[in-house]
Amino acid sequence: MNKKRITEIDALRGIAALLVVLYHYTFHYDRRFGHVASDYNTELFSFGHYGVQLFFIISGFVIFMSVSRGRSASDFLIKRAFRLYPAYIAAVVITFIVLSASSIDIQRTIQEMFVNMTMVQEFIGIRNIDGSYWSLRVEFTFYMMMALIILIDKEKVMPVVVTMLSVGMAIQLYSLIMSTDSAQFVERFSTANYIQLFVIGIMLHEIWIKGMQLKYGAVIIVAVMYDFIFEGVVNGLFTVSFISIFALVLNDKLKILNNKLLLYLGSISYPLYLIHQNIGYALIHVMEDYGLTHEIWIIIPVIISVLLAHCILYVVEKPSQNFLFKYYKSLRECNKKNVSSIP
Numbered sequence: 001m002n003k004k005r006i007t008e009i010d011a012l013r014g015i016a017a018l019l020v021v022l023y024h025y026t027f028h029y030d031r032r033f034g035h036v037a038s039d040y041n042t043e044l045f046s047f048g049h050y051g052v053q054l055f056f057i058i059s060g061f062v063i064f065m066s067v068s069r070g071r072s073a074s075d076f077l078i079k080r081a082f083r084l085y086p087a088y089i090a091a092v093v094i095t096f097i098v099l100s101a102s103s104i105d106i107q108r109t110i111q112e113m114f115v116n117m118t119m120v121q122e123f124i125g126i127r128n129i130d131g132s133y134w135s136l137r138v139e140f141t142f143y144m145m146m147a148l149i150i151l152i153d154k155e156k157v158m159p160v161v162v163t164m165l166s167v168g169m170a171i172q173l174y175s176l177i178m179s180t181d182s183a184q185f186v187e188r189f190s191t192a193n194y195i196q197l198f199v200i201g202i203m204l205h206e207i208w209i210k211g212m213q214l215k216y217g218a219v220i221i222v223a224v225m226y227d228f229i230f231e232g233v234v235n236g237l238f239t240v241s242f243i244s245i246f247a248l249v250l251n252d253k254l255k256i257l258n259n260k261l262l263l264y265l266g267s268i269s270y271p272l273y274l275i276h277q278n279i280g281y282a283l284i285h286v287m288e289d290y291g292l293t294h295e296i297w298i299i300i301p302v303i304i305s306v307l308l309a310h311c312i313l314y315v316v317e318k319p320s321q322n323f324l325f326k327y328y329k330s331l332r333e334c335n336k337k338n339v340s341s342i343p
Contacts, residue, residue: 006249006250007257007258007263007266008249008254008255008257008258009058009061009062009249009266010262010263010266010267010269011257011258011259011262011263011265011266012054012058012245012246012249012257012266013054013055013058013265013266013269014262014263014264014265014266014267014268014269015051015054015257015262015265016051016052016054016055016058016269017051017055017265017268017269017270017272017273018051018265018272019045019047019048019050019051020048020049020051020052020132020273020276021048021272021273021276021280021302021305022044022045022048022298022302023045023046023047023048023049023051024048024131024132024276024277024280024281025045025280025281025284025298025301025302026040026041026042026044026045026046026048026295026298027042027043027045027046027048028049029280029281029284030042032281033104033105033281033285035288035293036288036293037293037294040293040294040295041295044295047238050235050238052135053194053197053235053238053239053242054242055135055273056135056138056139056194056197056198056201057197057198057200057201057204057239057242057243057246058201059139059142059198059201060142060197060198060199060200060201060202060204060205061201061202061204061205061208061246062201063142063143063146063198063201064146064157064201064202064205064206065205066079066080067146067149067150067154068154068205068209072150073147073148073150073151076143076146076147076150077143077147078328079325079328080143082320082321082324082325082328083321084119084136084270085119086316086317086320086321086324087270087271087274087312087313087316087317088117088119088136088274089117090271090312090316090317091130091271091274091275091312092113092116092117092129092130093113094275094279094308094312095129095130095275095278095279096108096110096113096129098278098279098282099129099278099279099282102282102285102286103285103286104281104282104285106278106281106282108127108129112126112127112129113129116128116129116133119133119136119137119140120140121133122134122137122189123137123189129278130274130275130277130278130279131277131278132273132274132276132277133274135273137189138191138194141189141190141191142191142195142198145164157202157206158215158219161199161202161203161219162219164195164198164199165195165196165199165219165222165223165226167190167192167195168190168191168192168195168196168226169192169226169230171186171187171190171192172187172192172193172230174186174187175187175192192230193230193231196223196224196226196227196231196239197223197227197239199219199223200220200223200224200239200243203216203219203220203223204220204243204246204247204250207250208250220243224236224239224240224243227239267313268306268309268310268313270317271308271309271310271312271313271317272305272306272309274309274312275305275308275309275312276301276305276309279301279304279305279308280301280302280304280305283300283301283304284298284301287300287301
């Protein structure tokens with residue numbers, strides 16, 4: 001069943017990205033470096049990091065849509081790589097250049113920059129060029145799970161999501177009981193802290209396509225309970241609020257989100273997320289040295305990050321994707337012709 005694109009989800013992605021940006025520039029900057037002004041309001045956007053939860057729910061929804069329409073596991077992973085790597089590599093290089101010219105204490109080596117371009121740096125113990133890249137490791141692991149689903153049977157959604165939650169729960173319990181470095185390592189790299197959010201997104205996709213069914217609602221309830229139990233009450237409450245917002249969107253009750261500004265933020269949300277954190281910190285560091293210490297001045301790094309994200313989107317991401325997808329399509333068609341010509 002084909003359905004039209006839900007543009008309000010793009011707007012939600014934009015809002016989530018902006019909340020994360022504001023969180024980093026106020027609360028998180030103060031925690032890491034300390035704002036010069038003693039009366040700096042760091043609590044105003046202290047909840048902004050929960051925007052990443054919304055990202056993961058959206059990712060579960062959108063990625064499972066791709067899985068359900070995909071041809072094969074390799075096809076899915078290749079297309080994901082085309083969508084992620086051009087903007088990511090550009091952000092890595094730009095961030096490294098800015099940090100190299102900055103006096104703030106978040107320098108990185110050129111070796112770390114090149115390793116970061118692979119997007120697997122966290123798996124091999126190399127520092128991220130930008131702090132926000134940690135979530136790409138979570139997404140990367142989720143994509144591997146989705147590729148496995150395609151290999152097994154993408155029609156068997158329920159056994160897969162139940163398994164994901166069950167394994168995640170076992171890992172969480174193991175980590176709580178053992179409290180060893182190895183247990184923490186398994187918890188971190190298995191995405192057990194976030195798998196419930198992806199599952200919620202997958203179930204919301206199934207509800208959107210097939211209508212509300214008891215089994216989908218039951219899995220969402222279990223995933224929410226999982227969130228409350230293992231990630232805390234506040235985390236769980238934000239997850240419930242995001243599910244409610246998503247439900248309104250899927251039922252065409254939040255058309256107010258369908259406006260040019262929010263849709264634009266949605267279009268640049270990925271490069272904005274990639275480029276904003278350490279470059280913003282470097283800018284705030286310089287600004288505060290020059291006496292721009294009031295909260296209002298974070299508008300400067302916000303605008304610069306938006307401009308950089310815009311440039312990455314239209315100068316790097318879109319042209320690269322157009323080229324790569326066209327080349328990939330022509331390659332597939334060529335392979336089909338070669339196969340069909342074999343007697």
